[in-house]
Amino acid sequence: MTSARTPLRALVATGTAAAFALAAPVAFTHDVVVGGDPADGETVEEFPDSVTLEFSAVPREGFNTFALSEADSGEVLHTGEPEIDGRFLTVDLPDDLDAGAGEYRIGFQITSSDGHATRGETTFEVAGEAEPAADNADNAEPAAAEEEDSVLAGPVGILVAIAGVLALIAVVVLAVRRGKVSRELDERTQHDDPNQH
Template sequence: MRRGVVRRGIVRRGARRVWARAGVITVMLAGAVALGVAPAGAHSQLLSTSPVDGAVLTEPPSSVVLTFNEALIPDVDSISINDATGNVVASRSVEPVGATLSVPWPDGLPAGAYQVAYRVVSGDGHPVTGAITFTITGAGGPASGVASQPESSAGPVSTAEPVVASDAAEGSAVMPVVFTALVVILLGGAVWFARRRVGPRDPGGADAGRGRRG
C-alpha cells in the first residue's frame, strides 16, 4: 500500500512539472510569435502630401511632395502622373530624401483632374503603392462651383491608405498561421517529451500493496 501511495505522489509531482514546463514554453513561444508577426505589418505609411489629396487648385503646383512615416529605400521609388482618362502623362524614378519624395510638376499640362501614383519600398523591404488625386482648374477659378483648397497642408493629412503589393500582403497574412502552427507543434512535443520522462503509471501498485497486506 505504501509503495502505491509513493508512486502516485511521484506521478502527481511529475504531472505538475510537465504543465509548468509547458506553461513556460507557451510563454516563450508566444513572445517569439509577437516578435515575428510585428515586423510583418510595419510598412511605410503616407502621412502628408502637397497638394493635399482631393484639392482643387486654380493653378498647377510647382511640385508634388509626399511625406511618409519612415525613411525610404533609395533607387527603387517612382511616381507617375495620370490624367482623368487614366493615361500616364509623366513617369519617373525619384530619389527620396529621408522619408520625403518630391517631383516637379511637368510644364504644359492642361487643366483637369490628375492622379499622382507612387511606388516606394519601406525600410523592411516591402513595396508599398498608393495614389492621391487633385484637380487643376486653370486661371478661370474653381470648376463646377467647388471652392478651392490650399495647395499644402499645415500638418499631417490623412490620405488614401497605401495598398501593399499583393506578394507582401499574402506573406503578411500567412506568417501568423505559420507561427501558430509552430506553437502548437512545439508545445505538443514538449508535453509528450516531459510525460515520457515522468514514466508510465503503475496501475497495479496499489493492488499489489493491498495483496501483500492481506
C-alpha cells in the first residue's frame, strides 16, 4: 500500500512544480507591447495625429513617457505623458509637427502593472520619398557660378570689357611708338655715321 502511494505523491509533486514553473514567468514578466496604432513595423500613408501602444497588462499611473523621434537622425520630435485607457496608452501629436515620409521610433518608459519601470520602442514608416538633406557644398558652386555670370552680364561686366579694350589699345599704341622710335634711331645712326657717305 505504501509503495503504491509513493509514486502517486511524487507524480503530484512533480506536476505542481511544473505548474508553478510555467506560471512564474507570466506572474513576474513586465508589461510588453502587443499592439499599437501605428503598429510596430507598419507602413502608413500619412503621418499620424497620435500614437497608441497596447500593452499586455494595464500599466500604472505616473512616470509614463512617450518620445517620438526620427529613426535615421535620432532627433526627438515630440515627448509627452500618455493617457491611459486600460491597456492602451496614447499621446496626441501637435498639428505643427514638421514630419513627412521616413521611418520613426516610438520610445516609451512606463510603470508596468507589477510596479517596475519598463522601457522599449516600436517603429513605423510613413510612405513616400524622404526629402534629401541639403548639400551646402554642392549648392555653393552653382550659386557662385550664377553670381559670377550675373556680375559679368551687368554694368560691372561692361566696365570690365571697356577696360580690357582700352588696355589692348594702349598696348598697340605703345608698340607702334616703340617701332617709330626705333626707326628714327636707325636713321640718325646712319646719318651720323661717316662711313655711310
